[in-house]
Amino acid sequence: MKKFLAFVQKEFYHILRDKRTMLILLAMPIAMIVIFGFAISTELQNVDVGVLAPNKTSSIRQIINKINANKYFTIVKEIDNSKDIDKSMKQGDIDIAIVFNSNFNSDPKIQIVIDSSNPNLANSEMFYISSILKDYFQDANRNINLKPSIKTNTRMLYNPQMKSSYNFVPGIMGMIFILICALMTSVSIVREKERGSMEVLLVSPVKPIIIIFAKMVPYFVVSCANLLTILLLAFTLLQIPMNGSILFLCLISLIYIFLSLAFGLLVSSLVETQVAAMFASLLGLLLPVLMLSGMIFPIDNMPIILQWISNIVPAKWYISAVRKIMIEGLEFTYVLKESIILTVMSIFLIIVALKKYKNRLE
Amino acid sequence: MEIVNTYNLVKKYGETYALDGLNLSINKGELFGLIGADGAGKTTVFRILTSLILPDSGDAKILNLDIKEDYKEIRKNIGYMPGKFSLYLDLSVYENLKFFASVFGISIEENMDIIYPIYKHLEKFKDRKAGKLSGGMKQKLALSCALIHKPKILFLDEPTTGVDPVSRKEFWEMLKMLKSQGITIIVSTPYMDEANMCDRIALMRKGKLMSINSPKNIIKDFDEVLYEIKSDNMYQLLNDIREFKKTKRAYTFGVSHHLILEKDSKDEILEYLKTRNHKNIFINRVEPNIEDCYLQIESLYE
Secondary structure (H helix, E strand, O other), X not given: OHHHHHHHHHHHHHHHHOHHHHHHHHHHHHHHHHHXXXXXXXXXXXXXXXXXXXXXXXXXXXXXXXXXXXXXXXXXXXXXXXXXXXXXHHHOOOOEEEEXXXXXXXXXXXXXXXXXXXXXXXXXXXXXXXXXXXXXXXXXXXXXXXXXXXXXXXOOOOOXXXXXXXXXXXXXXXXXXXXXXXXXXXXXXXXXXXXXXXXXXXXXXXXXXXXXXXHHHHHHXXXXXXXXXXXXXXXXXXXXXXXXXXXXXXXXXXHHHHHHHHHHHHHHHHOOOHXXXXXXXXXXXXXXXXXXXXXXXXXXXXXXXXXXXXOOOHHHHHHHHHHHHHHOOOOHHHHHHHHHHHHHHHHHHHXXXXXXXOOOOO | OEEEEEEEEEEEEOOEEEEEEEEEEEEOOOEEEEEOOOOOOHHHHHHHHOOOOOOOEEXXXXXXXXXXXXXXXXXXXXXXXXXXXXXXOOOEHHHHHHHHHHHOOOOOHHHHHHHHHHHOOOHHHOOOEHHHOOHHHHHHHHHHHHHOOOOOEEEEOOOOOOOOHHHHHHHHHHHHHHHHOXXXXXXXXXXXXXXXXXXXXXXXXXXXXXXXEOHHHHHHOOOOOEEEEEOOOHHHHHHHHHHOOOEEEEEEEOOEXXXXXXXXXXXXXXXXXXXXXXXXXXXXXXXXXXXHHHHHHHHHHO
């Protein structure tokens, strides 16, 4: 035990004395939360609309006013002929063009032209603008007293304002712990191999398990501090609700942190240089977390093979559990599956890492 | 009493043999030197004996313990200082020492008497970071850390490489002092002049042992006549004596060249050099040193 504490103390010295690493470790989560929470969002904002209306009848004017009144859309341009639509779009003046036919009063027809170079954005633009138009026509028809058509009433559960930060915060948590735990532990172990101090440690009666667990402790502490900052920022700055139990959220996070640490150990036992450790962690861990965890791209839309692969990405399970607890406010029993999967994965990784850890140099 | 024995150690890296059937035995209490050029296999011997790597074939015993089976027991009883400085640069002198003491489950005070003659040079820098020490100081710290647990055998892999001559001399004094305390020391060095400090040396070449003996006996076994030779144009001189058909070996040694000729051809070479326009030729018979012996033995293997 005394040996273990001596190792832990040494690891803390390494981290605390490396100011740059310290800064990265503590500032990265904050930077990520701020960047993803504020700057990067998939929400609609400031959509510029152009209008082509050969005759401006009163109903057309009403529609235009209705669109303009919406906070997402601004009418910026009136277009005279259909050729100019393409031109304005290419110049970036407008994102959407709304085209009314010339005999709108007798036979109303509306064409919507959308710049869909960003398909996600185009999709939501279309969705928004059609609901504005639908709304208008329903109002207009009510006056003529037609038979009411089927009316759909949509309610967005758990995230009524469709804030993208609700989606990103769990994702960032999944990413940060992998980065800090896996990347930093693997680099710090491999650094000892590279510098030759591992040689000296091996030629001593210390058991490998002591060396390894002592490496994990400081990063575990740092990760817990990060968990705290992320949650604080999420609640205060991004105003994400905490619908479920914070205790369960911490519990599942601790399991995930432990799993990431085990990942780092495995990486460190497989590579020989710090650069290799960095690449392995970034390519092998960060990329799947970004792509296959459901953080950015919905897993259900992926090809079936990628869906299978996503099952072995731990972040997928973690992010899904965090969403369930934090946003949906579910009880722990609903994330039991995720917790069990993550626990099994960590045990498996730690066993493999210990098996792979060599008592000798090669 | 023999404390280290190796039997036909073989270690291959890819196609090259780092060790090619090495047989060594080292006595208890000896200051034993492994001498050889880079790539002779010195570090590989150390790594096998310290249980860091396994040989491809062959056996070795240390303190009567098998390096494959009993490595845990071996690691308790040896101290190892790798060729590269391997302590923690961001820890202070004292922290490094304390850490390595606790690795072996002891306190610094317990074995201070052993390391004190070395540590006393470091004491006034004890709060300085290891990375900020000079080369000689680093070596002393590394030696202190390797000794802190009172090992029975000390392995030092090229401890004086990259260290200034004064510190080198000091370092060897320390080794002699440690030897007098009964610690067996196995040290490797590419510097032939350091070989004289050892009780016995092993001359290694390409993973093989060429000779193992005391430095005195190795010099005694030198059975050729060795000349030192100088002239005004040293560079041309070396080329010319190498071209001379009765030259066996010629190489630069300090400010002169060392020359081994076939029997009774000294006068002949002087004549020859005069035809090559050398002026102020100086030739003199000298006693061989370890380097001359190494090169002689090496030439037999070529």
